[in-house]
Amino acid sequence: MHRLDKHRLNEYAKETMDFLRNENIPLFRKTFLKLHSMDQATIFVALDLKERAKLYHNISAEEFSNIFQELDYKVQRMILQELHETYAADMFNEMNTDDAASFLVALPEKMQRGLLQKMNDTEASEIQELMGYPEETAGSIMTKDYVQIRAASTAREVLAYLQTEKPDAETIYYLYVVNEHNKLTGILSLRELITNNPSERVENLMRTQLITIQDDDDQEDVARIIQHYDLLALPVLTDAGALVGIVTVDDVMDVVEDETTEDIGELSAVRGATDVNLSAFASARKRAPWLILLMFLGLLTGGVIDQFEETLEAVVILAVFIPMIMDSAGNIGTQSLAVVVRGIAVGTFQRESIRQLLKRQLGTGLMVGLMCGAVIFVVVPLIPFFDGSWMLGAIVGISIFLSLSIACVVGAIMPLIINKLKLDPALASGPFVTTIGDVVGLFIYFSIATSLLQYL
Missing domain, CATH: 1.25.60.10 (MgtE N-terminal domain-like)
Known part of the structure; x- marks a missing residue:
């Protein structure tokens, strides 16, 4: 074949x-x-x-x-x-x-x-x-097709069993050693079986330091364990320690694909609508609630602009920078969100304190904000359209600096809060972080502009 x-x-x-x-x-x-x-x-x-x-x-x-x-x-x-x-x-x-x-x-x-x-x-x-x-537990994705043997058997007897019985197992690379109560006592690899003395007993060849999972463990945790230990299969036990099945690496690949698709849907606020085979109506029905919710959240942006209407009327040129302020804050917030959601998904943050995480994200935001703010401060006065206004460049530059710094932290905090509530951290989707970044960025921008209005 x-x-x-x-x-x-x-x-x-x-x-x-x-x-x-x-x-x-x-x-x-x-x-x-x-x-x-x-x-x-x-x-x-x-x-x-x-x-x-x-x-x-x-x-x-x-x-x-x-x-x-x-x-x-x-x-x-x-x-x-x-x-x-x-x-x-x-x-x-x-x-x-x-x-x-x-x-x-x-x-x-x-x-x-x-x-x-x-x-x-x-x-x-x-x-x-x-x-x-x-659904989504180890038990729901495990297979019952595995080979179990006894510790008292010899390597020769096990090989004869595999050759004559030809067990219809999904994988025979691992052979599972169980006692009379069906409790897992060891694991023997096919390599160990065929490279040792045929008269050697299984109990002298098997590995007793076992990596196992419970039948009610979450499938994402199972996938992480298999990936971490580079396993082809993982035995599934009941609370009493009885072997009930194995999860194989091909099943884990399906889990990873499903979970990644789900997270992409959450991050982009199109949960359930990522299936390319969905009809236009079905896709629209899944996307519409998210978009309507985001529309109402977008009214907050309009509220901020309305609050500073007098400032905008006094210096109309400020409106030119609104899209840049909004996009920059939203973009860095989404980047920070993606980093944290991935870290939660692969378990990175279990080994790192939240304080360290937020400190690093704040540092990233400050450095990126400083670089972007400095560029804007220098470039704006050089553009003839802005009449060489260094004050305008300073207002926009400082606003960018503060907006990016705060948005970077916001993008990191949101998935952590949602994860603490035992919900999927991907629910802190990109559009939500972007909207919050827009509101924060505009508020900072117009607050600074209002306080320095007399110098423009």
Whole structure:
């Protein structure tokens, strides 16, 4: 089984489908089934309804299960309607339990029940167990397909077991040693198994310093542990210490993608609207509440300008710098926000005090503000349009300096406060920080301008 580049895949797809359309089934199976399952899925989604029906007839449910697992959920739902119930049940029997559970849990209860009743009792029971865990926990993303062995076994016996029984595990790189109460006592890697004396007992080879997680741990924490320790899989235990499953690195990659997509949506105030497959109406419905809320928050900016109306009327030229003041404060606030949200997400700030964080952000804001303010102070008087007014340059420069310094700290504080409230820190989205930066920047700008109005 191998993967192909795009050009070769197109050639294979044409050749394979020609075999299928011409009823040359032996060659179709030989050509199609040696491809990687992702390439098979790519070819599959390009077929029409009649061609798909012919494919179901000529490959087994077990063979099709590998393709089904590579499809997007919406495509899976459509394909499920085309499959005979028995074929579908056999397919779910062969799928990884975590993949089957994550798909079935989203189905209507009646469809779930019908499929589970037709499945193998053991597989159905394991899938129902996974479906019973709360979303976004280790239990909900773990798989029951792992290899467990006994400490008293020899390396030779374990190898014979792997060769003869051929356990249908998602990964066999780690072998989990359990006692008679199904409690995890050690882990043996395949490397250790095959490089040691075959007569050596597992208890003398296994590692007993274990890295484990609980079945109710948050999936983001699980992802961080796997990344931190560079693991391929992580055992999942109950409160009593019983081994109930493993979380594999491919599942963690899906978690990271989902969480990153969610955080991007929060940061840009388009939560739930980042799916490119959403219809225009659905996307608008998800975005509109955020935009309406931000519109009302934007009235605060208008309120600040209204409060300093007399200053603006007296020196109209001040209006020229309003967009620059607002944009600069909002931009540095959003940058600071992104740094802090990422730090919270990867656990950096667990090792660092909030005081140190805020001190560093303030220092960054002061230095950036000083550089930007100095540039503005020098440039504004040199532009003929401003009549060489050094005082105007000073007002704008000082305003930029103070605005950037404060906005940088505000961008850092907001996600910390929200995280303290046990909410997603990404809720402190960019547009909210930008709006606060706008208000603070304009207030500082017009306050300084008003106090120095007699010198303009």
